[in-house]
Amino acid sequence: MFNTESIPISIAPMMGCTDRYYRFFMRFITKYTLLYTEMIHTNAILKGDYKKILDFSNEEKPLALQLGGNNPNDLSECSKIAYNEFNYDEINLNIGCPSDRVQNGNFGACLMDHPDLVSECVYKIKSVVNLPVTIKCRIGIDNKNSYEYLYNFVKKTSQAGCKKFIIHARVAILKGLSPKENRTIPPLKYDYVYQIKKDFPNLKIHINGGIKKIDEIKNHLNYVDGVMIGREAYENPYLFSNIDKYFFDKNSIIKNRKEILEDIKKYLEYLYNNNIPIKYLLLHILGLFNGKEGSKIWRKYLSENMHNKNCNPSIIDNIIKLIPNEILELREKLWKEKKV
Ligand SMILES: Cc1cc2nc3c(=O)[nH]c(=O)nc-3n(C[C@H](O)[C@H](O)[C@H](O)COP(=O)(O)O)c2cc1C
Numbered sequence: 595m596f597n598t599e600s601i602p603i604s605i606a607p608m609m610g611c612t613d614r615y616y617r618f619f620m621r622f623i624t625k626y627t628l629l630y631t632e633m634i635h636t637n638a639i640l641k642g643d644y645k646k647i648l649d650f651s652n653e654e655k656p657l658a659l660q661l662g663g664n665n666p667n668d669l670s671e672c673s674k675i676a677y678n679e680f681n682y683d684e685i686n687l688n689i690g691c692p693s694d695r696v697q698n699g700n701f702g703a704c705l706m707d708h709p710d711l712v713s714e715c716v717y718k719i720k721s722v723v724n725l726p727v728t729i730k731c732r733i734g735i736d737n738k739n740s741y742e743y744l745y746n747f748v749k750k751t752s753q754a755g756c757k758k759f760i761i762h763a764r765v766a767i768l769k770g771l772s773p774k775e776n777r778t779i780p781p782l783k784y785d786y787v788y789q790i791k792k793d794f795p796n797l798k799i800h801i802n803g804g805i806k807k808i809d810e811i812k813n814h815l816n817y818v819d820g821v822m823i824g825r826e827a828y829e830n831p832y833l834f835s836n837i838d839k840y841f842f843d844k845n846s847i848i849k850n851r852k853e854i855l856e857d858i859k860k861y862l863e864y865l866y867n868n869n870i871p872i873k874y875l876l877l878h879i880l881g882l883f884n885g886k887e888g889s890k891i892w893r894k895y896l897s898e899n900m901h902n903k904n905c906n907p908s909i910i911d912n913i914i915k916l917i918p919n920e921i922l923e924l925r926e927k928l929w930k931e932k933k934v
Contacts, residue, residue, distance in 0.1 A: 595681075595683060595725075596628075596655060596656035596683045597726075598628050598656055598658060598683045598684040598726055598728075598758075599726050599757060599758050599798050600798075601626065601627070601628040601656060601820065602815060602819060602820040602821065602841055603626075603627045603628070603811065603820065603821055603822075603823070603837055603841050603842075604627060604628035604629070604630065604658075604760070604800065604820065604821075604822045604823070605620065605627055605628070605629050605630065605822070605823055605824070605827040605834075606630060606802060606822050606823060606824030606827070607630035607631060607632055607633055607658075607660040607686070607688070607730070608632060608824055608825075608828060609632045609633055610632070611632070611828045611878070612629065612630060612631060612632050612828075613631075613632060613874075613878075614649070614650050614651065614654065615865075615874045615875045615877075615878055616828075616875075616878040617629045617631075617650070617654040617657065618651060618653060618654060618861060618875075619831070619858065619861070619875060619878055619879060620827070620831060620834060621653050621654060622849070622854050622857035622858065622861075623831055623832070623834045623835050623849065623854060624834040624835070624837050624838050625838055625842075625846070626656075626837075626838050626841075626842040626843070627834060627837055627838075628656050628657075628658060628683075628684075629654060629656070629657050629658070630657070630658045630659075630660050630686060631650075631657070631658070631659050631660050632660070633660045633661070633662040633688045633691065634647060634648070634659070634660065634661060634662065634672075635661075635662045635663055635699070635701075636661060636662070636663035636665065636668035636669055636671070636672045637663070637668075639672045639675065640668060640671060640672065644672075644675060645679075648675065648676055648679070648680050649680070650680070652681070655681070655683060656683045656684075657682055657683055657684075658682065658683060658684035658685070658686050658728070659673075659676050659680075659682040659684070659685055659686065660686040660687075660688055660730065661673070661685060661686070661687055661688065662688045662691065662696065662699075662701050662702060663699075663701050663715075664699070664700050664701040664705060664708075664711060664715070666711070666714045666715045666717075666718040666719075667718065669687070669715050669718065669719055670715075670718040670719050670721065670722050673685045673719045673722055673723050673725075673727075674722040674723065676723075677722065677723040677724070677725060682725065683725065683726075684725055684726045684727075684728055684758075685719055685723060685725055685726070685727050685728070686727075686728045686729070686730055686760070687712070687715060687716070687719075687727070687728070687729050687730070688701070688702055688730055689702065689703065689705045689706055689712060689729050689730060689731040689732075690702065690703050690730050690731050690732045690762050690766065691703055691766075691773070692732075692735075692766035692767065692768055692771070692773055692776045693772075693773045697768055703731070703732055703735050703766035703768065704735065704768060706731055706732060706734065706735050706738075706743075706747055706766075707735060707738070709746065709747050709750035709751055710750065712729070712747075712750075712751050712754075713750055713751050713753065713754035714754070716729070716751055716754040716755050716756045717754045717755060720754075720755045726757065726758055727755065727756055728756060728757075728758040728759065728760065729751055729756050729758075729759050729760070730759075730760040730761075730762070730802075730822075731747065731759065731760075731761055731762070732761070732762050732764060732765055732766045733761060733762075733763055733764060733765055733783055733786045733787070734765040734766075735765060735766050735767075735768055736765065736766075736767060736768055736769070738765075739765045741786055741789060744761075744786055744790065745790065745793060748790055748794060748797070749794075752794065752797055757796075757797055757798060758797065758798040758799075758800065758819075759790070759797060759798070759799055759800065760800040760801075760802055760820075760822050761786075761787045761790065761799065761800070761801060761802065762802045762803045763782045763783050763784050763786060763787050763801060763802065763803040763804075764776070764777075764780040764781065764782055764783070764803055765780045766780070767779070767780060777803075777824075777825075782803050782804050784801060784803075784814070784817075787799060787801045787817075787818060788801075788817040788818060791817060791818045791819070798819045798820065799818045799819055799820075800818060800819060800820035800821065800822050801814050801817075801818045801820070801821055801822070802821070802822040802823075802824065805821055805822075805823055805826070806823075806826040806830075806833075807833075807928070808833070808836055808837075808840055808928050808929040809929055809930060811823075811841070812840075812929070828878075828881065829881045829884060830881050830884040830885065831879070831881055831882060831884075832851065832854075832881075832882060832883075832884065832926065833928060835848050835849050835854070835926070835928075836848055836926075836927065836928040836929060840929060848925050848926070848927065849925070850922065850923050850924055850925045850926075851882060851883065851921065851922050851924070852914075852922040852923055854882065855882075855910055855914060855922075858875070858879060858910060859907055859910045859911075861875060862875060862876075862906075862907035862909075862910065863907045866906055866907055872900070872905060872906070872907065872909075873900040873901060873905065876896055876900040876905075876909070877900065879896070880892075880893050880896055880897070883917065883921065886921050886924075887918055887921055888916065888917035888918055888921050891913070891916045891917065892913060892916075892917060895909075895912070895913045895916060896909070896913065899912075
């Protein structure tokens with residue numbers, strides 16, 4: 595079991611992105627970063643094939659399960675299953691999603707307005723698992739955007755036993771903005787999150803939203819306990835090749851993309867031999883050369899070939915030939931050295 599409360603870097607839960615294939619791939623790049631599942635609604639677990647939905651490989655750990663829902667009994671039932679039958683390291687509650695579907699189900703970001711209900715959920719979950727129970731939320735919703743609003747939410751829910759909050763430093767606008775717009779249009783207010791850490795020094799406070807570079811992460815860690823990265827981790831996974839060395843273990847080796855591809859190829863062979871479509875993984879590696887010469891060729895070749903019936907792991911050998919060697923073998927250091 596990992597103590598997720600002390601892991602300073604995480605990759606955000608992202609529907610359609612952070613499935614088990616993506617997570618397995620990211621472990622070729624970072625051993626220590628905390629990973630999150632996509633949000634899973636309690637109904638999917640209680641009414642669906644939960645063994646399939648919750649299953650993961652040991653290699654993906656440390657791993658947090660993110661749940662969506664608003665019924666304290668359902669949430670605790672799902673957490674009990676996740677705890678007793680699987681080996682998750684954290685249960686996280688989604689109190690940040692603004693989509694219409696989620697609002698219609700009365701969960702996600704709109705629950706920021708119901709701190710008593712969220713507290714009951716936290717309390718009930720905590721009574722059945724011996725794991726950190728954490729909350730991922732926004733700084734507010736709609737015009738409820740004062741610092742006091744966030745302060746009161748954190749105060750109430752922490753009293754129920756939540757000791758770690760991941761705060762996406764934007765309000766969620768529930769009417770009029772799409773989920774995508776809700777990740778760009780409301781301004782980032784990092785100072786709210788920093789102030790929460792000052793006002794609740796005993797809680798673990800993690801910041802999220804718009805963070806893309808090692809130097810930015812480094813700077814945020816002067817004010818909060820952790821940093822969660824979403825889109826950049828998906829669109830530019832190579833960023834994480836530097837995370838272990840910089841934030842966890844200075845003896846970690848920064849892999850080059852060629853080495854990562856060797857790992858990917860072995861995993862593709864495993865999937866292929868077990869009749870699992872290899873596009874499940876290929877979809878997630880489109881960003882591996884982001885910003886580098888060869889990136890366009892890489893994306894084009896993968897996109898055009900991954901859906902072919904005959905696509906097999908040799909697709910990697912075929913594209914490698916199209917990428918310049920100096921890019922494949924570049925062991926890229928992504929932070930600025932301190933000047934002494
Ligand atoms: C495609 C996509 C799917 C997302 N799905 C979830 C989700 O399932 N649960 C959640 O809490 N947040 C979800 N988010 C929000 C991210 O976790 C994160 O809070 C947001 O993208 C801001 O961080 P970033 O600027 O580093 O991307 C999603 C974001 C994206 C781009």
